[in-house]
Amino acid sequence: MEWQTTIREAAPLSGVGLHTGNFCRLIFRPAPANMGIRFIRTDLPDSPAIPARVRxxxxxxxxxxxxxGKAVAHTVEHVLAACAGLGIDNLDILMDNNEPPATDGSAMPFLKALLNAGIxxxxxxxxRYLKIPEKVHYRSGYAVYTAYPSDHFEIRCAILHDHPMLPKQMIHLKINPETFLNQIASARTFCFEHELAALRSMGLARGGSLENAVVIGADKFHTNKEGLRFEDEFVRHKVLDLLGDLSLVGRSLFKLRVEAIRCGHAHNVKFAGMLDRSAHQLRKSKEENKC
Ligand SMILES: [Zn+2]
Known part of the structure; x- marks a missing residue:
């Protein structure tokens, strides 16, 4: 029998948020079993908690x-990916502002803080695993997702852009804490140079810089001095985002095989909702059979 997990002791982390540019002090705090993962806005009256769930x-x-209501937590996917990649089930994430620190644009600083705190x-x-009874398929425009029941966690992901610097990237790997740490967690967020002005005019990317994002120009990558961390860093970051968004089902994803083509946050969240409903249906029919 595998038990649920949390962390041993509290772990702090701070910095500005990627989109809001707001400075946030975040503290990971152990949580009791069956509580799931929650964001707690300690700067608001009565410190409201927002469960990390699709709804x-x-x-x-x-x-x-x-x-x-008025309590929001922006850009939660990277911190949630770190929790999901490590298989953490219960955790309180205290924040004194509305967006977690962007850190370096990846999940690695969150992962290190959690590992230092100890699992x-x-x-x-x-x-509690997310278990689906049969294949779940989602298609919307060019985005296509399929999930299958599995005895381990596996993701196949592809991005296809009409851009000379990023025509196509594909990755296929089994996800466990070790592969997540070595293959996915350090992949950074990215955007295209031609999108920057529009993002800024929408009030987004205010905390963005080459220290926490890779910008894809017409004929070169703009990065900090370390350059790309992987040749296919972009599709690896898509896997990171997918993992964070799918974890909003509120159960471990480690019994699932997922294929995702041209994924993005809106589709990820819709697909997570479908998986959640499918798993719920399975649990309900099992309970009815018991009666
Ligand atoms: Zn991301």
Whole structure:
């Protein structure tokens, strides 16, 4: 039997948010079993908690935003990917502003903070997996997603852009804490140079810089001095985003095989909703059979 997990001790992290540019002090705090992952806005009266669940998604423009009433948490996908990649089930994420720190644009600083805090099993509380009874398929425009029941977690992902610097990238890998750490967690967020003015005019990317994003120009990549971390860093970051968004089902994804072509936050969240409903249906029919 595998038990649920949280972290051993609190771990802080701070910095400006990618889109809002707001400075945020974030603290990871252990949470009891069966609580799931929650964002807690400590700067607001009564410190409202927002569960990291699909039904609380309020926006998917260039990032996934959760919210209940006036309490929102922008760009939650990278921090959630770190939790999902490590298989953390229960965690409180305290924030004194409305967006987690952008850090370096990847999930690695979150992952390191969580690993430093230590992962702790929660004995007698069995891990809850997302289990679907059969294939789940989603198509919208050029985006295509399919998930299959599996005994391990596996993702096949492809991006296809009409851009000379990024025509096509594809990746296929089994995801576990080790592969997530070595293959996915450090892949940074990116955007195209021609989108920058529009993003800024929408009030987005205010905290963005080459220290936390890769910008794809017409004939070159604009990065900080380290250059690209992987030749196919972009599709790896798409896997990171997908993992963070799919984790909004509120259960471990480690019994799922996913194929995703041309994925993005809006589609990721819709697909997570479909998976959630399919798994719920399965649990309901099992309960009915027991009666
Ligand atoms: Zn991202």
């Amino acid at each position: 609380y998604v309020v926006d998917t423009t260039r990032g996934t935003t959760l919210g209940i 702790k099993a929660q004995p007698h509380f069995p891990k």
